[in-house]
Amino acid sequence: MAGAKVKQDMPPPGGYAAFDYKRNVPKRGLSGYSLFGIGIGVLVFGYWRLFKWNRERRRLQIEEFEARIALMPLMQAEHDRSTLRLLRQNLEEEAILMKDIPGWKVGECVFHTDRWVPPISSELYNLRPREELVHKNFGLASYV
């Protein structure tokens, strides 16, 4: 009712001060192209470092292989020696064990040929505890 003057909560005389209500999305940072450039640059730098290190690893691997090749005669000789020792022990035990079996030829070769046939692990570790044969066959799997 416009007649009676009622106390209302009105804005101050002259109105309120201006304030910014618009969206504030400032343009900042690098452009899209330069971001791509930086990403690709980091990638290329990473690849370059990777390829250089892989070449170095290849050189180190070749050196390890050369060391193995240099040691091969020794390793082969020792392996052969070990094989012959095991076969000798087995032969002597067989002579003791099968003395009384009729018709048993000690050290008989099961092949018809004269060639040296490399023995299998079961033959080398025949009279030893089973654990040694298991270790010979599967021991390499324990390397992590």
Next chain:
Amino acid sequence: MPILDLQSKLGINLDKWLLQSSEQPHKRAARCHAFEKEWIECAHGIGLIRAQKECKIEYEDFYECMHRHKTLARLKAIREQRDKMMKDGTYTPPPCHSGEADNRP
């Protein structure tokens, strides 16, 4: 001997897929390469019936190399005899066979 010889006409070589003695990676020979080579050299080109008659020895050696039946039977006999003698008390295994660690080089 082959009548049509299609395989050499078409250039097919099935032997390289079927034999152990064909070319292997890194040139590493198979375990029974020698026996297989002997058998194939003996049995090639003479037909099945003649091969079965004439190449019996090579075939038996090759079979033994692959499957080791005779070897394993022999080893089993030795082991069983050893267990029997150990049960009877007439045999004690030497130290090298008793599971002691061997520190010799």
